[in-house]
Amino acid sequence: MELLFLLGSIIWNTVISLALSLLLPFRLLLRWLLPSDDDGGLTLYEGVVWHERRRPVHHSFQYNVRSLLTIPPSVGYEQNPLSLYYCYELEDSTASLKKCIAEVTNTPWGERVTFVFDPSSDVVAKALHVSPFMDMQGSWKMKATAPGRDLSVVISVQHPDLGEHFCAVLRAQRVSSSNAPDQMFFFWLMPHKVAVWIYWHALKLWWKSVSFVQHPRYSYPAYREEAVSLDKKLNCCKAGVYGTSGVCLREDKDVVGHQFSWTDAKWPWS
Template structure:
């Protein structure tokens, strides 16, 4: 059934994207004639490279060029579809400053966003500090999205989502990102109990000049499609290399989300007290205020993700995810 949905998604996306692509020149001409719109200061564009490297059980690596938008959610004229609002993010992260969203916008009827990141700032006087980040990870073929807090300087998170049919759920994600400026980098590695540090994905990008920011439709034209093409093509290559195919855990282990929360709680214990102290505390059933604070600050939340095509996004579909997220974590 999932394969059928995937085939239908590909066919529908191909037709939709072709039709909308044919309209792009007309849209561009009309905008040039009818408007004198200045560059949008609420959006900063980045262009760079995504690298993937798997070291075990077989070596496999690839890279592709990519384009991202960094959106000031407070200043943007229109909220990005299917993402959280600035107020929702501040509520979750307990920050008081601006919120920026790093994402690949939908383009010609298609959306493909394996990872989006919210950068959450605190403001004290005239000083603005990047305090926390929120990752938004989507596994498009299965229609799921997970959102969780992490420390941008370096953090370890129990893997909460089945993102690849060639990876099980037993690993942890090591995550790190810098404060977006002229250069941007995001590094994620997978630490596995048996395979060790066997997989790394990274994004390295540079800020693009403001001269291209008058019309984003041309800049991002087939960018989501390209991301999907590389992901599925290299999945086929892994299958060809006889890497074991792993079914989604919901078919064999309906409690995989609860188990991910427990594993992340164990990581939090270790981060707060050190590995040995955490084992003793858990064995004795002892609870301390600092322990509870540490184990509750990830706020991992799952929700359904939209299917890739995106004909219409109403205001309800934009705001509802944030409202749902706040309600679950109050």
């Protein structure tokens, strides 16, 4: 059922996107005849996303991406693995980046987890099944710079058996306002390109005989509670002071945690 739904959704989204793409010239003409300043406050970025899987087999690729710290829908289709929201502290008219909110969405299920992390460097328990070729063990090591002329986001997966076996990096530059194109064309088919890269490289991993990992909701429904428990352990003892039984010996009671919030998948993935 799920495979049939996936194939059907690909065909449906292809037809809808093709039809809406044919209407783009008319929308552009309408915006030229009736100009507005709705997009004046948006900052656009253009850069490269690089993925590297080191173990159990080596596999890497990169692709160009256009974003405004999220990838908006284009011609009826949405595909946005990661959105970041930046939280600043104002002091004497000076803004300093204090926290980031990450919104991670998996493909094709469409589940979502949102959490807070320290952009300077943080370790977050893995709280979402993001790939059918990765298990739920381990944690995400995350780092992000404040958006300016340039921005970067680095996420690596730390696994208890495989070590730091996966890394994803985004490096982007701000698009000059004088050169910024119309957003409909700037983001045209961007979600589709991301989806193609995801599915194509999933097929290549399968071809390389990387083990397929079933969604944990079938084999271990309590995986979210397990992620919260692991995250508390990571936060209460960031200095790494544990006893032989795994009990935290130095607890930081001021640590709030990453405040996970999940959004369930919709039918038929639910």
